[in-house]
Amino acid sequence: MLAVALECATARWPVHPLAPGRKSPARNCPACQDGTHTPASCPCLRTGGWCHGFHAATTDTARITARWATRPASGVGVSCGPAQLVVIDIDARTKTLPERDRLWPGIPIHDHVDLTGLANGFHTLAVLAALRGATDPAEDETTMRVRTPSGGLHVWYQAPASPDFQCSTGSGTTRALCWQVDVRAHGGYVVAPGTITNEGTYSRLGTAAPAPLPPWLARELIRTGHTASHTVRIDHAQHRPPAAGGPKPRPREGAARTEGNRDAVAKAMETVLTDVTGCAVAAENMGFSEKLNRAAYTIGGMVAAGHLDQHTAEQTLQAAADYARPRQHKRAQQIIRSGLAAGAQRPMYPGVRS
Structure with a gap:
């Protein structure tokens, strides 16, 4: 197990011990178990201990060797975020x-x-x-x-x-x-x-x-709320389709422009976000700014129509932009704000016929 841990460290994957024979982290010290120590204040971590699971992960070979020398049968966990x-x-x-x-x-x-x-x-x-x-x-x-x-x-x-x-x-x-x-x-x-x-x-x-x-998988993770500031709570009832052979629901008179067609909204968002995240395949000559501005304009119209809130729109667009161009965060932020503001002047109702 020590050899496994050191191999991971060589790959720059921080590791921490797992309980021998199990896939769960090694037990904390008593003070950490009862909640006295938090990961931020735990003295065990500063002295080389392995409390708090992935919070104790390291690539320091000396510390790794010392930990597995104490418990050689411990499995190896890799902290995904730092890696x-x-x-x-x-x-x-x-x-x-x-x-x-x-x-x-x-x-x-x-x-x-x-x-x-x-x-x-x-x-x-x-x-x-x-x-x-x-x-x-x-x-x-x-x-x-x-x-x-x-x-x-x-x-x-x-x-x-x-x-x-x-x-x-x-x-x-x-x-x-x-x-x-x-x-x-x-x-x-x-x-x-x-x-x-x-x-x-x-x-x-x-x-x-x-x-x-893969860009398609990144888009799916963004769509399903797997980013730090974008957690999606899905209203399953809203997405449930009609029974086979049954009549398709029509927007209520006077409410069509506020309810819209949710499937069409999701498809429209996916299309413009796919254009943005697809720019990740190359560092330049992908029309990133234009595609991001178009996505922000489109989604800004959806915000104005009441399909989603401003905060969710900003965070979704920023996550897509950061994936495609991680070093252009501030520039992307400016494009997003400008595009959303322009799009807000023209509400969009995908899938709804007037």
């Missing part, structure tokens, strides 16, 4: 399906769609990738993949420093990528390949290093 990693954690366990609107948050699934055979995270992630015309991360041989003892899979990607993508669980109600697929990112950790637990070994598939986070 700039986003890990897609796919659960292979078959479970009972939740409500349809919890399978792919924000994507309506009509009642006539047959979900027979859909049983775990491998299935939901494959469908999401297919909807976006992208490679299924579980099949992405260009990046690092780690098989878990339970038959699941960890897909490791390298992410830019900004935005700070956040963790989630596949069954979460405030943010989730899709059912049975967790996200390990800033504020969380992942078990390092080579770690041995009571259930088995975390085994690396192939030799590929973490590849850059």
Whole structure:
């Protein structure tokens, strides 16, 4: 386990000990367990202790050697945020399906769609990738993949420093990528390949290093609220489609321009945000400023029409801009504010016919 920890440190992935035979962090000292010490004030961390899990992660080889010399059977956890990693954690366990609107948050699934055979995270992630015309991360041989003892899979990607993508669980109600697929990112950790637990070994598939986070996946994480300042709470009732064969709801007289068509709004936002995040593939000659301004103008019109609030609009646009151009935060901020202000003069009602 010491060799695993040092190998991670060489890759500049901060590590911390896991409880021997388990995938959870090593226990805190008694004062930390009862809440006397917080991560910010804990003296254990300053003296080389491993309290508070990923808060104790380090790449210091001397400290790592000392920790594993004390407890050589401890597994290895990697703190994702400082390592700039986003890990897609796919659960292979078959479970009972939740409500349809919890399978792919924000994507309506009509009642006539047959979900027979859909049983775990491998299935939901494959469908999401297919909807976006992208490679299924579980099949992405260009990046690092780690098989878990339970038959699941960890897909490791390298992410830019900004935005700070956040963790989630596949069954979460405030943010989730899709059912049975967790996200390990800033504020969380992942078990390092080579770690041995009571259930088995975390085994690396192939030799590929973490590849850059695919733009389509970054867009999905932004859309589903996986950024530090943008947490999406989905009103599932609003996204539930009508029953098969039933009449499509029509906007109420006098209310059409305030309610709009939510699916059309989501599609319009995705289109302009995709243009922005797509600029990440090259450092220049991508028309970034023009695309960001167009996105801000479009979304500004949606704010004026009451489809979303100003704060959410700003944070969503900023997260997309920071992903595409992480070193142009202030410039992007100016473009966003100007575009939103201009768009606010012309409310937009996607999907609503006058």
